[in-house]
Amino acid sequence: MNIVVAIKHVPSTADELELNDDGTNLDFDEVDFVLNEFDEHAIEQAVLVKEAAGGEVTVVGVDVIEELDGVLHTALAKGADKAAKIVGDIEPPINSHTHARWLADAIGEMGPDLVLTGVQAVDDLDGQIGPMLAAHLDMPYVGVVTGVSASNGSVTVHKEYPGGVMAEFEVSLPAVIGVQAAEKPPRYAPISKIRQMAKSAEIEEIDADEDFEYEGCELRQMAKPVSAGHAEMLEGDAEEVAEKIIALLEDRGLL
Amino acid sequence: MLTTTERILFVLMALILGGLTAILFYGIYKIIRRGRPAPPRENVIPSLIGAAIDVLLQRPMFRSRPVLSVFHAFIFFGFSYYFLVNVTDVLEGFVPGFELIYGGQGPLEPLPDWPINLFNLIADILSVLTLLGMIVFLVRRFITHDKRLEFNEGVLLNPKVQQGWIRYDSLIVGVFILLHVGSRFLGQALRLAENGRPDPFMPFASAASFLFRGLSEGAFTFGIHLTWWLALGLILLFLPYFVRSKHIHLMVAPLNLGLGKPGPRGELDPATPPGSDDDAEPGAKYVQDLAWPRLMDAYACIMCNRCNDVCPAHSQGLVLSPAAVEVNKRWLFNEHFADFAYRGNLPDMPLTQHVISPEAVWACTTCYACVRVCPVGNEPMADIVDIRRRMIIEGEEMDSGIQTALESLAKNGNWFGKGSRARARWTKGLEFKVKDVTKEEAEYLWFVGDTASFDARVIPITQTVANVFQQAGVDFGILGRAERNSGNDVRRVGEEGLFEQLAEDNAAAFGKAQFKKIVTTDPHSLNALRNEYGPFVEENWEVLHYTNLLLELFESGKLSVSKPLSHYRVTYHDPCYLGRYNGEFSAPRKLLEILGVEFQEMPRNCENSYCCGAGGGQIWLGITPEGERPAENRIREALDALAPSSNGAAADDKQLLFVVTCPKDVIMYTDAVKTTGNEGKIEVRDMIQLVEEAISG
Ligand code: SF4
Ligand code: SF4
Numbered sequence: 014m015n016i017v018v019a020i021k022h023v024p025s026t027a028d029e030l031e032l033n034d035d036g037t038n039l040d041f042d043e044v045d046f047v048l049n050e051f052d053e054h055a056i057e058q059a060v061l062v063k064e065a066a067g068g069e070v071t072v073v074g075v076d077v078i079e080e081l082d083g084v085l086h087t088a089l090a091k092g093a094d095k096a097a098k099i100v101g102d103i104e105p106p107i108n109s110h111t112h113a114r115w116l117a118d119a120i121g122e123m124g125p126d127l128v129l130t131g132v133q134a135v136d137d138l139d140g141q142i143g144p145m146l147a148a149h150l151d152m153p154y155v156g157v158v159t160g161v162s163a164s165n166g167s168v169t170v171h172k173e174y175p176g177g178v179m180a181e182f183e184v185s186l187p188a189v190i191g192v193q194a195a196e197k198p199p200r201y202a203p204i205s206k207i208r209q210m211a212k213s214a215e216i217e218e219i220d221a222d223e224d225f226e227y228e229g230c231e232l233r234q235m236a237k238p239v240s241a242g243h244a245e246m247l248e249g250d251a252e253e254v255a256e257k258i259i260a261l262l263e264d265r266g267l268l
Numbered sequence: 269m270l271t272t273t274e275r276i277l278f279v280l281m282a283l284i285l286g287g288l289t290a291i292l293f294y295g296i297y298k299i300i301r302r303g304r305p306a307p308p309r310e311n312v313i314p315s316l317i318g319a320a321i322d323v324l325l326q327r328p329m330f331r332s333r334p335v336l337s338v339f340h341a342f343i344f345f346g347f348s349y350y351f352l353v354n355v356t357d358v359l360e361g362f363v364p365g366f367e368l369i370y371g372g373q374g375p376l377e378p379l380p381d382w383p384i385n386l387f388n389l390i391a392d393i394l395s396v397l398t399l400l401g402m403i404v405f406l407v408r409r410f411i412t413h414d415k416r417l418e419f420n421e422g423v424l425l426n427p428k429v430q431q432g433w434i435r436y437d438s439l440i441v442g443v444f445i446l447l448h449v450g451s452r453f454l455g456q457a458l459r460l461a462e463n464g465r466p467d468p469f470m471p472f473a474s475a476a477s478f479l480f481r482g483l484s485e486g487a488f489t490f491g492i493h494l495t496w497w498l499a500l501g502l503i504l505l506f507l508p509y510f511v512r513s514k515h516i517h518l519m520v521a522p523l524n525l526g527l528g529k530p531g532p533r534g535e536l537d538p539a540t541p542p543g544s545d546d547d548a549e550p551g552a553k554y555v556q557d558l559a560w561p562r563l564m565d566a567y568a569c570i571m572c573n574r575c576n577d578v579c580p581a582h583s584q585g586l587v588l589s590p591a592a593v594e595v596n597k598r599w600l601f602n603e604h605f606a607d608f609a610y611r612g613n614l615p616d617m618p619l620t621q622h623v624i625s626p627e628a629v630w631a632c633t634t635c636y637a638c639v640r641v642c643p644v645g646n647e648p649m650a651d652i653v654d655i656r657r658r659m660i661i662e663g664e665e666m667d668s669g670i671q672t673a674l675e676s677l678a679k680n681g682n683w684f685g686k687g688s689r690a691r692a693r694w695t696k697g698l699e700f701k702v703k704d705v706t707k708e709e710a711e712y713l714w715f716v717g718d719t720a721s722f723d724a725r726v727i728p729i730t731q732t733v734a735n736v737f738q739q740a741g742v743d744f745g746i747l748g749r750a751e752r753n754s755g756n757d758v759r760r761v762g763e764e765g766l767f768e769q770l771a772e773d774n775a776a777a778f779g780k781a782q783f784k785k786i787v788t789t790d791p792h793s794l795n796a797l798r799n800e801y802g803p804f805v806e807e808n809w810e811v812l813h814y815t816n817l818l819l820e821l822f823e824s825g826k827l828s829v830s831k832p833l834s835h836y837r838v839t840y841h842d843p844c845y846l847g848r849y850n851g852e853f854s855a856p857r858k859l860l861e862i863l864g865v866e867f868q869e870m871p872r873n874c875e876n877s878y879c880c881g882a883g884g885g886q887i888w889l890g891i892t893p894e895g896e897r898p899a900e901n902r903i904r905e906a907l908d909a910l911a912p913s914s915n916g917a918a919a920d921d922k923q924l925l926f927v928v929t930c931p932k933d934v935i936m937y938t939d940a941v942k943t944t945g946n947e948g949k950i951e952v953r954d955m956i957q958l959v960e961e962a963i964s965g
Contacts, residue, residue: 203660
């Protein structure tokens with residue numbers, strides 16, 4: 014089975030985020046990029062399907078800040094077979110329409126049986142890449158999936174609904190699946206394997222269609238929430254705390 | 269003395285059994301050679317001589333269990349001496365009239381008496397001491413059932429061991445020694461009885477001889493022949509069994525000690541054998557993947573469980589037993605001896621199924637206590653690290669907490685999941701600016717480490733260190749965002765590649781920085797920087813612990829005590845990676861003396877210090893194992909040590925402190941004081957807090 018995983022490089026939240034001067038987006042020179050967490054699950058799920066049903070896993074993403082190689086090497090170390098990056102004169106931010114267009118162009122050429130991608134990414138929380146890929150590629154889509162197993166010609170996917178209801182879908186192939194969580198936590202990629210990949214693996218480069226432009230909506234302003242006050246901890250034993258509460262309420266004229 | 273038939277029989281037995289034993293010993297040699305190459309042993313001869321002296325003085329034994337070690341020394345000296353005794357006994361058997369009693373008979377008659385008398389006296393005394401020692405050992409194993417000889421429930425043990433084969437082996441060896449030494453002793457007593465007069469140089473045999481006076485001539489002859497055979501024939505019979513028995517330690521242990529690891533304790537052996545090609549797999553999956561000294565360990569092991577006694581994981585009741593690692597390897601060899609030794613078709617038996625369970629592999633704190641205490645120079649910890657290395661590379665499942673930490677370390681260079689820009693944020697709370705050594709020159713590069721940089725409980729202590737350094741006029745700077753975790757614990761978790769990456773990153777940062785020496789508060793970083801960065805850095809900087817530097821500052825008068833802290837009664841915990849690994853015991857103790865506190869050692873101190881349970885990646889574990897945690901056990905030990913003695917010493921109102929010199933210890937012990945319900949009774953303080961109090965009084 015030819016499995017393709019579409020991934021996204023997103024700003025890391027390990028550091029405090031810095032905004033750009035005009036407050037329209039992040040200051041991308043001041044943030045580190047990491048692989049979108051849901052995409053880590055998509056990769057894990059792809060490798061699990063491959064291990065169970067055979068096939069080949071290709072990982073592809075847009076190289077937004079020219080640092081995608083490390084992510085791709087990691088995916089290869091985890092068991093992916095091929096890696097590709099979409100390159101060009103690219104600067105963040107890239108909106109999800111553009112992202113999906115470029116990915117669809119690349120993936121269409123690969124002739125996939127199954128396309129997996131994270132159900133959403135932390136940078137825009139759109140959750141649109143999956144559905145848009147499916148639309149571009151003319152394939153069915155199921156999102157928020159927590160497990161994929163393949164049998165000839167179709168895949169069975171699981172989805173959890175609120176209230177503890179589970180659903181099982183049979184999806185005919187080719188299809189796009191938006192992964193919420195892989196069946197198992199993503200495996201660890203030993204650094205020496207990643208380094209081996211960095212030495213030996215070849216990453217295919219695919220040119221982005223830079224003429225494509227999307228002008229549906231524009232990000233006008235980005236700001237940090239202004240904290241609306243802070244919580245005060247009342248300390249002491251039960252009696253003391255009770256007294257403090259009463260004093261507070263009286264203070265505010267509520268008693 | 270022997271009849272011709274007896275002589276022929278003895279010679280035949282010696283040839284056949286001796287030959288068989290030689291073949292079996294060669295098998296052991298082959299088995300050990302199945303292991304992978306180890307770093308070359310240098311100065312082998314001096315080191316073997318040193319080991320021989322240690323063994324003669326029984327030094328490695330007295331690292332623990334002093335009383336039992338005395339009885340072991342009896343057996344050791346007796347048994348060693350018996351090599352000589354056996355030779356003279358064979359001569360007594362084969363040379364007509366040759367007898368040692370009364371200063372030498374027969375062909376010995378012309379010789380001066382005193383050397384023979386001396387020889388007899390020593391043999392007589394040692395025979396009795398050996399018998400005594402052996403009886404003590406048998407009694408403690410079979411009658412008083414010393415608990416230390418047992419394993420925790422759930423420890424992976426070879427089925428034969430579970431069936432009690434260590435006990436049977438001990439019984440066989442014990443009975444052999446009793447018969448061997450006992451018969452020889454009785455044989456001499458019978459000779460004295462036959463002659464009807466005691467020998468003043470054989471007091472014990474002479475005393476025993478009175479029991480046999482009045483036997484018939486035939487009975488004497490029979491008795492003397494029988495005891496001769498029980499003493500010497502038995503040895504021949506026993507020789508081939510040696511190869512299976514743990515008793516072989518008496519030969520392998522001195523070799524193992526002499527061929528011990530070169531280099532510092534704090535430097536792990538490489539993950540792939542030295543000189544191997546690039547695709548050699550790191551670490552070990554099968555027993556033959558281990559380096560040869562690890563296979564020799566199995567033959568040196570006497571199965572005394574001293575290592576279990578000091579193991580924090582075993583003491584907590586977990587399924588890790590360093591002794592079982594050696595015992596299981598040994599039984600694997602016993603069971604598949606011919607395969608390993610001669611045939612070379614090595615059984616498909618992964619270590620994690622036959623030697624140590626994965627759960628146990630992940631319970632080791634790499635505290636080095638087992639290695640330190642082992643009287644025969646074994647390194648069970650090295651096996652564990654090698655097994656981890658292979659598990660990591662093969663993608664075996666690991667604890668989620670450890671995985672999260674490693675992923676953060678790979679991504680961010682620290683295990684707190686924080687970006688590298690946050691690393692120097694702790695300096696914001698200071699009233700002065702800390703130099704960035706990548707931009708400005710400083711005498712000391714302060715390698716801060718993860719815990720001291722990021723943990724909210726430790727940051728105030730880190731700031732205090734900075735303030736004290738500043739006050740003493742120390743010219744220091746930090747690497748700031750360029751610093752990475754040192755990789756000490758990463759390496760001990762088995763993630764060799766990540767360790768290399770971190771070390772390379774740090775080395776690159778050092779290369780950009782200008783400084784003369786390195787100082788750190790973190791013993792783990794100290795260990796890696798001091799012992800394991802050789803291959804990564806150009807220069808060999810001196811790496812100091814902050815306690816060394818503080819002591820220097822006091823001694824040179826740059827710091828001085830204005831208010832002695834006599835209102836504290838304190839004890840001090842030696843961090844594994846400072847003390848046992850790097851031998852730094854004295855600076856903290858001297859500091860405490862300078863500070864004027866009342867100091868009380870805990871029973872387990874210095875080399876015998878007890879691990880806090882955080883090392884080797886344990887602090888990252890996602891689960892908390894059952895049982896009394898090592899740090900809790902330690903706090904109780906401290907309280908006992910600091911308690912006003914029950915025999916009348918006056919209780920005073922001094923405040924009790926548990927002094928630490930490691931950022932991880934601050935966390936572990938503060939926590940343990942709470943979980944043991946001892947808040948208010950004892951307080952955990954970092955050394956720097958005491959220094960600050962004393963200098964600013
Ligand atoms: S490894 Fe050493 S300490 Fe442990 S049981 Fe064997 S001989 Fe004793
Ligand atoms: S290093 Fe420490 S924790 Fe690990 S086995 Fe040895 S004694 Fe136990």
